[in-house]
Amino acid sequence: MAFAARPRLGGGRGRGATGEGDLGARQAIFPRRVRVAAAPEQAQVAVLGASGYTGAEITRLLALHPRINVRAITSERSAGQPFRTTFPHLRESFFKSESEDATMNLTLTKVEDVEWDQVDSVFCCLPHGTTQEIIAGLPQSKKVVDLSADFRLKDVDVYAQWYGAAHKAPDLQREAVYGLTEFKRQEVASARLVANPGCYPTSIQLPLVPLLDAGLILPEDIIIDAKSGVSGAGRGAKQSNLYCEIAEGMNSYGITSHRHVPEVEQQLDEVSKSGPVRISFTPHLMPFSRGMQSTMYVKMAAGATVADLRARLADQFQEETFVHVLPEGEIPHTRFVRGSNHCVIGVYEDRIEGRAIVISVIDNLVKGASGQALQNMNLMLGFPEDEGLMQIPMFP
Numbered sequence: 001m002a003f004a005a006r007p008r009l010g011g012g013r014g015r016g017a018t019g020e021g022d023l024g025a026r027q028a029i030f031p032r033r034v035r036v037a038a039a040p041e042q043a044q045v046a047v048l049g050a051s052g053y054t055g056a057e058i059t060r061l062l063a064l065h066p067r068i069n070v071r072a073i074t075s076e077r078s079a080g081q082p083f084r085t086t087f088p089h090l091r092e093s094f095f096k097s098e099s100e101d102a103t104m105n106l107t108l109t110k111v112e113d114v115e116w117d118q119v120d121s122v123f124c125c126l127p128h129g130t131t132q133e134i135i136a137g138l139p140q141s142k143k144v145v146d147l148s149a150d151f152r153l154k155d156v157d158v159y160a161q162w163y164g165a166a167h168k169a170p171d172l173q174r175e176a177v178y179g180l181t182e183f184k185r186q187e188v189a190s191a192r193l194v195a196n197p198g199c200y201p202t203s204i205q206l207p208l209v210p211l212l213d214a215g216l217i218l219p220e221d222i223i224i225d226a227k228s229g230v231s232g233a234g235r236g237a238k239q240s241n242l243y244c245e246i247a248e249g250m251n252s253y254g255i256t257s258h259r260h261v262p263e264v265e266q267q268l269d270e271v272s273k274s275g276p277v278r279i280s281f282t283p284h285l286m287p288f289s290r291g292m293q294s295t296m297y298v299k300m301a302a303g304a305t306v307a308d309l310r311a312r313l314a315d316q317f318q319e320e321t322f323v324h325v326l327p328e329g330e331i332p333h334t335r336f337v338r339g340s341n342h343c344v345i346g347v348y349e350d351r352i353e354g355r356a357i358v359i360s361v362i363d364n365l366v367k368g369a370s371g372q373a374l375q376n377m378n379l380m381l382g383f384p385e386d387e388g389l390m391q392i393p394m395f396p
C-alpha cells in the first residue's frame with residue numbers, strides 16, 4: 001500500500017504535514033491522509049468534452065502535470081481537428097510531455113473513436129443528461145471523474161423531479177462517490193466513479209459543512225445569495241450569454257427552482273446535527289468570465305458567536321492547501337482566487353442579533369469544476385492531491 005498524502009505543503013508555509021498518529025477526532029470524521037493501492041508511475045487519461053470550458057480547463061491543468069498524460073480529447077463538432085484550432089492558448093508545444101512522450105494525443109476525436117485500451121482514467125466534461133449513457137458504456141476498468149450533475153443526487157426520484165427525466169444508469173448513480181474532496185478523501189481514493197460537485201454547491205458546502213457538523217448554525221432559514229461568472233453556463237452559444245446581454249448588468253435566475261438546491265440540501269443533511277437543512281438559494285449571472293461568490297446568511301445556535309464560527313472554520317481548514325479562512329475584518333474578492341484551485345472564506349457579524357454572514361469565493365472553473373476534478377483524480381490514482389494544482393491566482 002502507498003499513501004496518498006494530503007496536499008504537499010510548500011516550504012515556509014508553516015503548516016506541518018499531518019501524520020497518521022496525530023489524527024484528532026475532527027480528522028477522523030474528515031481524514032486528511034488516506035490509504036490507497038500502490039500508485040502507478042504515470043496515468044493515461046481521456047478528457048471527454050475537451051472542446052468545452054471545463055474540458056479545456058482540465059487539459060490546461062494537465063499540460064504541466066508530471067504524472068498524467070493526455071491520450072485522448074473529444075468533441076462532437078470539432079472532431080478531427082487539432083486542439084489548438086479550438087483553443088489556440090493550448091498549443092501542443094505548451095504540454096510538458098509533448099517533447100518527451102510522443103504518444104500524447106492532442107487531436108480532437110468523437111467519444112466513440114477513443115482508443116480505450118490506451119487510457120486508464122477519464123474526465124467526463126459533458127452536459128448533464130448526455131453523460132449517463134456514455135459513462136455506462138465505458139469499460140469497467142476505467143476510473144472516472146464526472147463533472148456533470150448526473151451522478152450527484154442519490155435518490156432517483158429526486159433526480160427525476162429536478163432534472164425532468166428518469167435516470168438511465170441508476171446502479172452507477174448508487175455507486176458514485178460525491179467528491180467534495182476536503183470532506184471525502186477516503187471514499188474518493190477508493191472510488192471508481194466520482195461525481196464532482198457543482199460550482200455553487202462547492203462554494204456553499206466548504207464553509208457550511210463544518211459549521212453544521214459542529215452544531216454552530218441552525219439547519220433551517222439559511223439564505224444564500226450567489227453570483228457566477230458567465231463561463232459557468234458553458235461554451236454553448238445562447239443569446240442570453242452574449243456580451244451585449246451580460247455586460248454592464250447582472251441578473252438573477254433559477255429563483256426557488258435551481259437544480260443545485262437538492263444537491264446542497266442532500267449533502268448538508270448528511271452532517272446536520274438538528275434536523276433537515278432548508279436553503280433559500282438565488283443565483284446571479286455576473287459580467288465577468290470566471291469567478292463565483294456565495295454570500296450565506298445563517299442563524300447561529302444558542303450561545304454561539306461569530307468568533308466561534310470563524311475559529312471552527314480556521315481549525316477545520318488550517319492544514320488544507322486550498323481552503324483559507326480570513327481573519328476578522330478582511331473581505332474575500334473573486335480576484336483572490338482567479339485561475340486557482342483556492343477557496344477563500346470570511347465570516348461576519350450581522351446587525352441582526354443571532355445571525356452571521358459567511359462569504360466564500362472560488363473560481364467556478366477550477367475549484368468549482370476542473371481543479372477539484374483533478375484533486376479527486378489525483379487521490380484516485382494515488383498521486384499527491386495537489387499535483388498540477390498549485391497555480392497562484394492571477395491578478396489583474
Ligand SMILES: NC(=O)C1=CN([C@@H]2O[C@H](COP(=O)(O)OP(=O)(O)OC[C@H]3O[C@@H](n4cnc5c(N)ncnc54)[C@H](OP(=O)(O)O)[C@@H]3O)[C@@H](O)[C@H]2O)C=CC1
Pocket residue numbers: 048049050051052053054055074075076077078111125126127128130147148149197198199231232233234235236364365368369
Ligand atoms: N462551466 C462551469 O463552470 C461548470 C460546469 N460544470 C458541468 O461540467 C459539464 C461541462 O460543462 P462546460 O464545460 O461548461 O460545458 P460546455 O458546453 O462548455 O462543453 C460541453 C462539451 O461537451 C461536448 N458535447 C456536447 N454534447 C455532447 C454529446 N451529446 N456527446 C458528446 N459530447 C458532447 C461539447 O463538444 P462540442 O460542442 O465540441 O461538440 C463540449 O466539448 C456540464 O455538465 C456542466 O454542468 C460543473 C461545474 C462548473
Ligand SMILES: CC(=O)N[C@@H](CCC(=O)OP(=O)(O)O)C(=O)O
Pocket residue numbers: 128147148149197198199200228229230231232233234260283285
Ligand atoms: C452561470 C451558470 O449558468 N451556471 C450554471 C451552473 C454551472 C454548474 O456548476 O453546473 P453543474 O451543476 O452542471 O455542474 C447554472 O446555473 O446552471
